[in-house]
Amino acid sequence: MNLETLTIREARRALDAKEYSALDLTNAYLERIAKKDREIHAYLEVWADSAREEAKAADAMIAQGKSMPLTGIPLAIKDNMLVEGRIVSAGSKILENYRASYDATVIKKLKDHRVVFLGRANMDEFAMGSSTENSAYGPTKNPLDLKRVPGGSSGGSAAAVAGNLALAALGSDTGGSIRQPAAHTGLVGLKPTYGAVSRSGLIAMGSSLDQIGPLAKTVDDARILYDAIRGYDEKDSTSLPDKVNDTIKTRPRVLGVPRAFLQKGVDADLLAVFEKTLESLKAKGYEIRDIDMPTLPYGLAVYYIIMPAEVSTNLARLDGIRYGLSVSANTIGDVYAKTRAQGFGPETRRRVLVGTFVLSSGYVDAYYRKARSVRSVIKNEFLRAFQNVDAVVLPTTPAPAFILGTKTSDPLAMYAEDIFAVPVNLAGVPAISVPSGEVVRDGVKLPVGFQIIGAWGREESLFTIGEDVERA
Amino acid sequence: MTDIQVDIEALAKLARLEVSPEERARLEKEIPNILEFVKTIQAVSAQEAGEQKDSSGLRNVMRADENPHESGIYTDTLLEAAPAREGNRVAVKQVISRSKKS
Numbered sequence: 001m002n003l004e005t006l007t008i009r010e011a012r013r014a015l016d017a018k019e020y021s022a023l024d025l026t027n028a029y030l031e032r033i034a035k036k037d038r039e040i041h042a043y044l045e046v047w048a049d050s051a052r053e054e055a056k057a058a059d060a061m062i063a064q065g066k067s068m069p070l071t072g073i074p075l076a077i078k079d080n081m082l083v084e085g086r087i088v089s090a091g092s093k094i095l096e097n098y099r100a101s102y103d104a105t106v107i108k109k110l111k112d113h114r115v116v117f118l119g120r121a122n123m124d125e126f127a128m129g130s131s132t133e134n135s136a137y138g139p140t141k142n143p144l145d146l147k148r149v150p151g152g153s154s155g156g157s158a159a160a161v162a163g164n165l166a167l168a169a170l171g172s173d174t175g176g177s178i179r180q181p182a183a184h185t186g187l188v189g190l191k192p193t194y195g196a197v198s199r200s201g202l203i204a205m206g207s208s209l210d211q212i213g214p215l216a217k218t219v220d221d222a223r224i225l226y227d228a229i230r231g232y233d234e235k236d237s238t239s240l241p242d243k244v245n246d247t248i249k250t251r252p253r254v255l256g257v258p259r260a261f262l263q264k265g266v267d268a269d270l271l272a273v274f275e276k277t278l279e280s281l282k283a284k285g286y287e288i289r290d291i292d293m294p295t296l297p298y299g300l301a302v303y304y305i306i307m308p309a310e311v312s313t314n315l316a317r318l319d320g321i322r323y324g325l326s327v328s329a330n331t332i333g334d335v336y337a338k339t340r341a342q343g344f345g346p347e348t349r350r351r352v353l354v355g356t357f358v359l360s361s362g363y364v365d366a367y368y369r370k371a372r373s374v375r376s377v378i379k380n381e382f383l384r385a386f387q388n389v390d391a392v393v394l395p396t397t398p399a400p401a402f403i404l405g406t407k408t409s410d411p412l413a414m415y416a417e418d419i420f421a422v423p424v425n426l427a428g429v430p431a432i433s434v435p436s437g438e439v440v441r442d443g444v445k446l447p448v449g450f451q452i453i454g455a456w457g458r459e460e461s462l463f464t465i466g467e468d469v470e471r472a
Numbered sequence: 473m474t475d476i477q478v479d480i481e482a483l484a485k486l487a488r489l490e491v492s493p494e495e496r497a498r499l500e501k502e503i504p505n506i507l508e509f510v511k512t513i514q515a516v517s518a519q520e521a522g523e524q525k526d527s528s529g530l531r532n533v534m535r536a537d538e539n540p541h542e543s544g545i546y547t548d549t550l551l552e553a554a555p556a557r558e559g560n561r562v563a564v565k566q567v568i569s570r571s572k573k574s
Contacts, residue, residue, distance in 0.1 A: 098553065099552075099553070101546070101549045101550060101552075101553065208530050237533035237534065237535055238533055295516060298512065298513050298515075298516055301509060301510040301511075301512045301513045302510075302513055304506065304509070304510045305510050305513070312487060316488075319488065320555060321554070321555070321562060321564055322550075322553065322554055322562060323553035323554060323555075324553075324555075325555075326555030326556070329565075330565075331565060331566075331569070332564060332565040332566070332567055333488070334490075335564075335565055336488040337484075337488050337489055337490040338490050340487075340488060340489045340490070341489055341490035341491065341492075344489070346495075349489060349491070349495070350499065350502065350503070350506075352487050352489060353480070353483050353484065353487055353489070353499065353503060354503060354506055354507070356483055356486050356487040357478060357483055357503065357507065358510075360483070360486065366511075366514070367507075367510065367511075370513055370514065371510075371513060374513045374516045377516060411502060411505075411506060412505060412506065412509055415509075
């Protein structure tokens with residue numbers, strides 16, 4: 001087996017044909033992790049022993065002829081999804097020794113398939129960041145160029161797959177945290193429709209925005225993983241009912257480009273690569289239509305009000321009383337304040353304070369409530385757009401992967417990474433990033449992500465267009 | 473540069489977060505800059521935004537308060553995660569205390 005080119009689809013065929021066993025495949029990944037992960041740092045913890053046991057269980061299932069699409073497939077899991085009995089830290093010191101007391105629904109579903117869990121992948125603390133540099137356990141490097149970040153916050157998941165340290169991975173996306181690292185590492189990343197995948201057992205960041213999704217080498221692999229984790233879950237009251245009509249497969253034909261949004265802030269050569277992808281889609285029979293979505297450029301500002309507001313409330317439960325780090329002090333108030341000061345990193349503390357500000361009496365109308373109404377305007381612009389086009393397309397990021405340390409001292413520069421990603425989460429629509437073309441920085445070829453945004457529940461059309469981009 | 477001023481100490485108190493003097497000095501610059509940036513949403517027409525007030529369809533969804541699980545079956549698992557335990561309870565510092573001054 002060649003891990004560099006291996007896909008879930010090909011591994012499934014080879015495992016079922018008994019060309020190699022799930023244990024062979026798992027050992028191949030564990031060996032590579034042992035050799036390579038010291039420099040990449042994709043994993044916070046590798047579960048070698050249990051992975052081998054899971055592989056043997058998968059082999060038994062395959063031997064009985066009962067394999068499922070992901071039986072024996074070695075995956076990396078972002079460190080914010082609960083696996084019973086395992087430490088889950090969300091990249092934070094405050095949960096350094098916290099053990100999950102139950103399985104996240106996505107984990108339970110993957111266990112039914114008998115997947116192999118290789119380990120937990122590094123991430124920005126509580127999924128807040130665009131480079132994985134906010135992890136309390138040190139940054140992850142981009143396997144394509146070790147001087148550069150892999151993106152974030154699911155940077156460990158992306159680096160694991162791009163570095164061939166896992167066949168695919170789960171990430172979570174609150175404002176681009178699957179798509180942006182996928183773009184920076186040359187992978188496919190899917191942010192499903194809000195509510196399509198259960199979030200029971202996902203450590204919450206921004207509850208009106210968060211979704212779990214796959215990072216994989218191909219659109220086909222991303223679809224296989226998405227199909228395994230999706231579906232209604234009574235344990236997540238925001239999960240959507242399984243629809244009857246989501247098997248409708250009208251072929252998408254018209255793609256909308258919000259041109260005005262691309263006028264500034266995008267690297268010229270990256271924009272040229274984007275245009276080239278549009279040309280090749282035109283050659284495949286798509287109609288490319290310019291569309292007007294004038295409020296999209298405000299998405300980033302809206303996001304940086306709503307998200308910190310939700311972060312400050314979600315993280316209020318981390319106070320040193322029920323679980324996680326607890327710093328002793330004389331009064332209960334000091335226990336809270338000192339635990340949170342020691343347990344949270346600088347970016348988390350910053351966002352908790354910004355969130356507290358925008359929700360505080362006297363400011364809540366001008367910031368939080370105003371942001372909610374502009375969010376509605378953005379959502380309506382998507383509604384209108386999808387009356388005329390089958391998908392909206394944009395670059396995933398305004399620039400390729402950047403060099404470690406270049407944005408850590410300027411929060412606003414880091415936030416700008418997500419300008420094209422956040423409107424998707426605000427509207428709750430699905431989007432996929434597919435690698436298409438390259439740009440060169442310091443003599444190194446770096447991948448560019450092409451982002452396809454679909455209407456609510458239309459993941460299927462994203463896969464169709466995504467495969468056309470892959471073949472372009 | 474911005475004219476927004478933020479009382480970081482008051483904010484930190486609200487957020488139950490201890491902030492060191494050095495960090496406070498840094499945040500006194502950073503947070504106003506962030507707020508200055510996000511304030512740009514004021515430019516979205518009040519009329520259009522006003523009409524759309526909370527039409528996002530997002531609302532809190534609550535589960536009905538019924539069919540509880542058997543009492544006690546998760547007690548040990550959950551208490552194992554607690555920093556301090558007394559019997560079947562999470563132990564905490566005294567919450568209400570008599571002021572020593574006054």
